[in-house]
Amino acid sequence: MFSENLPFQSNPSTPALKLPAGACDAHCHVFGPAKDFPxxxxxxxxxxxxPWETLAALHDRLGIARTVLVQASCHGTDNTAMLDAIARSGGTCRGVGMVAREVTDAELQHLHDGGVRGIRFNFVTHLGKDADVGAVQELAARIAPLGWHAVVHFEADRLETLAPILKTLPVPMVIDHMGRPDASRGVTQPAFGMLLDLMADERFWVKVCGAERITRTGPPYDDAVHFARELVTRFEDRVLWGTDWPHPNIKKDMPDDGALVDLLARIAPEPALLQKLLVRNPTRLYWPEKFQARSNR
Structure with a gap:
């Protein structure tokens, strides 16, 4: 039996925070439309x-210029909807795909040519069966020559087991949603401490999004801000941010995307940190050719 998702907010607020030029939403999704992309x-x-049209209109409203689409489990390893959106973006969009262990080199190259720059592995119970560790290790070795990275989605209590495995992978790794700690337990909890220890390895990056997922108090997510702020302060060159639109599997209090943008004023209040979080860091990871060109000027 499939669980049904709540609809996203169709009329989000316009954020008060003006984002820097080239700001990137580094974690969002396109779903369907089901009639075209089952x-x-x-x-x-x-x-x-x-669909892509709705996401593009949202980004215009929020002041976001670039996008990283993340393949979600509801589309499985069929990345067609994501590739279609990237192709329609005019170069402003990149992707993180999901692939089967048996994926061919030709299929990986097709994804690369289509704008994909990483693959995602899920270790979250409600999304079904865990990614196979052997497959994760094999695929990480195969994507390394492409210059890709791995995105890893897990629940906080899984990190103790996963950390030793992740440290063996030969690619950069991006941790989704701050490692999904329980915000009510504070930044001194052991699970968050393990994430901080993992981040001491410079191959690891982390997304400071998902406040609406880790909160235990609800909007305006006061309990979650401390985690994001801690990560941005400690690891300013390896943090990313995204809306997580259209917020799959949120059971209540569907987020206002404008309010999520305004939360950045508390997460990264210094202009230099905001610039790194929204512009410089995603450029380094997803548009490295542009980052290198700027560095050479």
Missing amino acids: FAPERTYTPVDA
């Missing part, structure tokens, strides 16, 4: 349609 039969949830 959902995977093995999915654990059925999202509402969330």
Whole structure:
């Protein structure tokens, strides 16, 4: 039985915070439309349609210029909807795909040519079966020559087991949603301490999004801000941010994306930190050719 998702907010607020030029939403999704891009039969949830046109209009409203689409489990390893959106973006969009262990080199090259720059592995119970550790290790070795990275999505209590495995992978790794700690337990909790220890390795990056996922108090996510602020302060060159639109598997209090943007004024209040979080860091990871060109000027 598939769980049904709540609809995203169709009329989000316009943020008060003006984002820097070239700001990037480094974690969001496109879903369907199902009539054109059917959902995977093995999915654990059925999202509402969330097509590229709607996301592009949202980004215009929020002041976001660039996008990183992340393949979600509801589409499985069929990355067609994401590739279609990237192709329509005019070069302002990159992607993180999901692939099967049996993916061919030709298929990986096709994804690269289509704008994909990484693959995602899920270790989250409600999204179904964990990624196979052997497959993770094999695929990480295969994507390394492409200059890709791995995005890893896990629940906080899994990190103790996963950390030794992740440290063996030969590619940069991006941790989703601050490692999904329980915000009510504070930044001194052991799970968050393990994430900080992992981040001491410069191959690791972390996304300071998902306040609406780790909160235990709800909007305006006061309990979650401390985690994001800690990560931005400690690891300013290896942090990313995203809206997580259209917020799959949120069970109540569907986020206002304008309010999530305004939360950045508390997460990265210094202009230099905001510039790194939204512009410099995603350029380094997803548009490295542009970052290098700027560095050579």
